[in-house]
Amino acid sequence: MKIGFDNEKYLKIQSEQIKKRIAQFGDKLYLEFGGKLFDDHHASRVLPGFLPDSKLQMLLQLKDEAEIILVISALDIEKNKVRGDLGITYDEDVLRLRSEFENIGLYVGCVVITHFNGQSSADAYRARLERQGIKVYYHYTIEGYPHNVALIDSDEGFGRNDYIETTRPLVVVTAPGPGSGKMAVCLSQLYNENKRGIKAGYAKFETFPVWNLALKHPVNIAYEAATADLNDVNMIDPFHLEAYGDIAVSYNRDTEIFPVLNAIFEGIYGENPYKSPTDMGVNMIGFCMSDEDVCCNAAREEVIRRYYKALCNLATNGDNENEVNKISLIMKQAKLTTDYRRTTVAAHDRKERSGVATAAIELQDGTIITSRTSSLLGPCAALILNATKHLAGLAHTVKLIPEEMIAPIQKTKVNYLHGHNPRLHTDEVLVAISMLSNNDDNCRKALDQLPKLEGCQAHCTVMLSEVDQKIFKKLGVGLTCDPVKKIE
Numbered sequence: 001m002k003i004g005f006d007n008e009k010y011l012k013i014q015s016e017q018i019k020k021r022i023a024q025f026g027d028k029l030y031l032e033f034g035g036k037l038f039d040d041h042h043a044s045r046v047l048p049g050f051l052p053d054s055k056l057q058m059l060l061q062l063k064d065e066a067e068i069i070l071v072i073s074a075l076d077i078e079k080n081k082v083r084g085d086l087g088i089t090y091d092e093d094v095l096r097l098r099s100e101f102e103n104i105g106l107y108v109g110c111v112v113i114t115h116f117n118g119q120s121s122a123d124a125y126r127a128r129l130e131r132q133g134i135k136v137y138y139h140y141t142i143e144g145y146p147h148n149v150a151l152i153d154s155d156e157g158f159g160r161n162d163y164i165e166t167t168r169p170l171v172v173v174t175a176p177g178p179g180s181g182k183m184a185v186c187l188s189q190l191y192n193e194n195k196r197g198i199k200a201g202y203a204k205f206e207t208f209p210v211w212n213l214a215l216k217h218p219v220n221i222a223y224e225a226a227t228a229d230l231n232d233v234n235m236i237d238p239f240h241l242e243a244y245g246d247i248a249v250s251y252n253r254d255t256e257i258f259p260v261l262n263a264i265f266e267g268i269y270g271e272n273p274y275k276s277p278t279d280m281g282v283n284m285i286g287f288c289m290s291d292e293d294v295c296c297n298a299a300r301e302e303v304i305r306r307y308y309k310a311l312c313n314l315a316t317n318g319d320n321e322n323e324v325n326k327i328s329l330i331m332k333q334a335k336l337t338t339d340y341r342r343t344t345v346a347a348h349d350r351k352e353r354s355g356v357a358t359a360a361i362e363l364q365d366g367t368i369i370t371s372r373t374s375s376l377l378g379p380c381a382a383l384i385l386n387a388t389k390h391l392a393g394l395a396h397t398v399k400l401i402p403e404e405m406i407a408p409i410q411k412t413k414v415n416y417l418h419g420h421n422p423r424l425h426t427d428e429v430l431v432a433i434s435m436l437s438n439n440d441d442n443c444r445k446a447l448d449q450l451p452k453l454e455g456c457q458a459h460c461t462v463m464l465s466e467v468d469q470k471i472f473k474k475l476g477v478g479l480t481c482d483p484v485k486k487i488e
Contacts, residue, residue, distance in 0.1 A: 001048055001364060001454065001455030002048060002291070002294045002364075003048055003049040003290065003291065003294065004047060004048045004049055004289060004290060004291040004292070004293070004294030004295040004298065005047040005048060005049035005050045005288055005289055005290060005295065006049065006288045006289075006290045007049055007050055007051055007054055007288075009287075009288045009290075010050070010054060010058070010284065010285060010288040011054065011057055011058050011061065013284045013287060013288070014055075014058045014282075014283075014284045014285070015058050015061040015062055017282050017284050018031065018062060018170065018203075018205075018282055019062070021201070021203045021282050022065070022169050022170055022201075024201065024273075025199060025200060025201025025273075026199045026201075027169065027198055027199045027200060028166070028169055028170075028171065028193065028198065028199070028200040028201070029169065029170055029171065029200070029201050029202070029203060030171045030173060030185075030186040030189055030190065030200060030201070030202050030203075031170060031171065031172050031173065031202075031203050031204075031205055031282070032173050032182045032183055032186050032202070032203070032204045032205065033055075033172055033173060033174040033182070033205045034178075034182075034204065034205060034206035034207070035206065035207045035208070036055075037055050037056050037059070037097075037172075037174055038052060038053040038055065038056040038100065039052050039053070039085070040052050040053075040054070040055065040207070041085075042208075042222075042223075042226055042302070043207055043208075043285075045298060045301075045302050045305075045478065046218075046219050046222045046223075046295065046298050046299040046302050047219070047285070047289065047295055047298070048294055048295065048298050048455070049290065050285075055205075055207075056104070056106075059106060059172065060104065060105065060106070062170055063105055063106055063107070065168055065169050065170045066106065066107070066168055066170040066171075066172055067107045067108070067109040067166060067167065067168040067170070067171055067172070068101055068106055068107065068108045068109065068171075068172045068173075068174065069108075069109055069110055069111075069112055069164065069166075069171060069172070069173045069174070069185065070094050070097055070098060070108060070110070070111045070112070070174060070175065071111075071112045071114055071173060071174070071175040071180045071181055071182050071185050072090055072091060072094050072111065072112075072113055072114070072125075072175060072176065072180055073090075073113075073114050073115045073179065073180050073181055074113050074114065074115045074116045074117065074119045074121070074122035075115050075119075076090045076091075076176075076177075076179075076180065077090070077091050077113070077119065077121050077122050077125050078119050078121045078122070081177070083176055083177060090176040090177060090180075091125055093176040093177075094111060094176060097174070097176065098111075098134070107168070109135065109164070109165075109166060109167070109171075110134065110135035110136065110137060110164060110165075111129055111134055111135070111136050111137075112136075112137045112138075112139055112162075112164065112181075112185050113125070113126060113136065113137070113138055113139070114139045114180060114181030114184060114185060115139075115140075115141050115181060116138040116139060116140050116141065117140065117141045122138075126138075135165075137161075137162035137163075137164050138161070138162050139161040139162065139181065139184065139185060139188060140160055140161060142157050142158075142160075145157075145184070146184075146257060146260045146261075146264075147260060149260065149263040149264060149267060152187075152264060152267075153191065153263075153264055153267035153268065157191075158187065158188040158191035158192065159191065159192065159195070161188045161192070163189075163192045163196075164185075164189060166189075171189075173185050173186050178230065183204075183257075186202050187202065187261075187264055187268075190202055190265075190268050191268050194268050194269070201273065202280070203280055203281070203282050204254075204277075204280045204281050204282070205281070205282055205283060206254075206281055206283060207283060207285055208220070208223035208226075209223050209224070209234045209249045209250070209251055210223075210249065210283070210285060210286040211237070211248045211249050211250065211278050211281060211283065211286065212248065212249075212286040212287070213249065213286050214249070215234055215235070215236060215247075215249050216333075216334070217296075217299075218295070218296040218297075218299035218300050218303070218334070219295055219296070219299045220234050220249055221234075221299065221303060221330060221333075221334050222299040222300075222302040222303050222306075224330055225302070225303045225306040225307070225327050225330050226302070226306055228306070228310065228323045228326040228327050228330070229320065229323045231252075231326075232251050232252060232253065233251060233252040234249055234250075234251050235249070235250060235251060235252055235255060236248070236249065236250075237249065237250040237254075237255060237276050237277055237278045238255060239255070239258055239275060239276035239277060239278075240275070240276035240277070240278040240279070242276075243275035243276055243279075244275070244276075248276070248278040250276075250277045250278055254277040254280075255277055258276070258277045261280075300334070300336055300340055301340075301341060301457060301478065303327070303330065303331060303334065303336060304331075304336070304338055304340060304341045304344070304480065305478060305480050306327055307324075307327045307328065307331060307338070308338075308480035308481060308482070308483070309480070310323045310324045310327055311324060311482075311483040312463050312481055312483045314483065315463070315483035315484075315485065316463075341457065341459065341480065342360075342362050342368060342457075343360040343361060343362050343368065343457050343458055343459035343480075344360075344459045344480065346360035346362075346368045346370055346459075347359055347360040347370065347459045347460065347461050348461065349370075350370040350371075350372060351372075351461045354372045356372050356373045356379075357372070357373040357378075357379045357460070357461050357462045357486070358370060358371060358372045358373070358379050358460070358461050359371050359379040359380050359382070359383040359458060359459065359460040359461070360383070360458065360459050361383055361387050361453070361456055361457065361458040361477065362456055362457045362458075363387065363390070363391070363452070363453075363456055364452065364455065364456060367390070369383065369386050369387045369390055370383075370386070371383040371385075371386050373423065374423070375422075375423070376403065376406050376410075376423060376424065377423055377424050377429065378421075378423045378424065378425060378426075378468070379460055379461070379462070380425075380426050380458075380460055380464060380468050380471075380472070381423070381424050381425055381426045381428070381429040381468075383458065383460075384426050384429060384430065384471075385400055385401075385429060385433075385446070387449075387453065387456075388446035388447070388449040388450065388453075389446055391446075391449035391452050392442070392445040392446045392448070392449050393445075394442055394445065394446065398442055400433050400436070400440075400442060400443050400446055401424075401429065401432045401433060401436065405432060405436075406424060406432075409424060409428060409432070410422040410423075410424070421486070425465060425467050425468055425471075426467070426468050426471040426472070427467055427468075427471050430447075430450075430471070433446060433447055434447060450475060453475045453476065453477050454475065454476030454477070455476055455477075455478075456476075456477050456478070457477070457478045457480075458472060458477050458478065458479050458480070459479070459480045459481070459482075460479070460480075460481045460482070461481075461482045461484060462481065462482060462484045462485070462486045463481045463482070463483065463484060463485055463486065464479075464481055465486075
């Protein structure tokens, strides 16, 4: 995989920047972490070389100074809100996150349940956490938040919330997903710390959009595509431009809320230490690109990936037409079409010639490998075999799995498991060549090539089963599909 991001540089300068911000405020810094602390696959896709757990590794450099507050909204508990990427509810993810943090040596101080208004589900969840020895605090719904500043900055507003006991100078506030109330927790703590004579500050760690890249830089465009379902819009920070005469990139929610934040800060401290939303941030990721062309290409690929994902969701669920339209507009503004993705063109060309479902993958050296569906194999199962044979230096005519082995598998799928599709999926193909590899050198050679698929891009002309999608994800292959359902 071509590298475009200096991860080591990032770990160094990002931790230094946070230390500077802690020193700026003295006793304590509440750091709101937007996005994912780990498993940040979006960042690793658009900035090749950025590791999915880079932000976590950066925090580990500050672990003796840091503690973590996990935030979850009572509204999300009540609705059993699910993380789209992991398929688990937010309340279960809080426990997962706590376990992950503590397993690597980070201290988790407590869980805060926000937007609390007497919900019985939140009470039950609190009891469950406390049985496990976890400290839990309630932060209440404030009428008119965030615009009713007079109420917010009062004992009936922030002053009503449970005061969170913290012990370390850096308090990282994070959550399973957006809308959890992270910022409100930080601001509430500033209010209540100030009442107790403790000097505390606030900063925001938002990875995207990248403030020191151009508004229409592909990396920032990719973020806008990634958040199309949230209606986020990248924009020039008007407050930063007015204060300094410099262009910096922010997004609509931060710029819209800044006047309110300004009033809240003035209510707590008498003045706002920040002149713009950009000032509040500590993100240094934009200084760590080592090859801009690589990152730009990866970001354009990500925009197209998001477009295909939205199209497939529309074909399946039919409830995200606005998301599709927004990404389509983003692509037009960026003068980007799906033909930019070489695998898409190759798969479509092969389908036009063969008349059946096809797939294509671009290997690390730029070689394009294609495949087609057959009576024995689905297009992506065939693609895995074709790609690994090519990488192993085996002729395309070599049959890794004998037909006499495939037939009984198909019989089991159809006759005993009542399946409609007799063709082998990618997982079944991989199991088969794994079994054969002990006695077959060709299978062993092909199997040994699988790690070389990481970072490659692939496209299929039909939507894949969940099983096939997971295999490509585990292999580290960036997959897109046409919004066409399989005809079994």
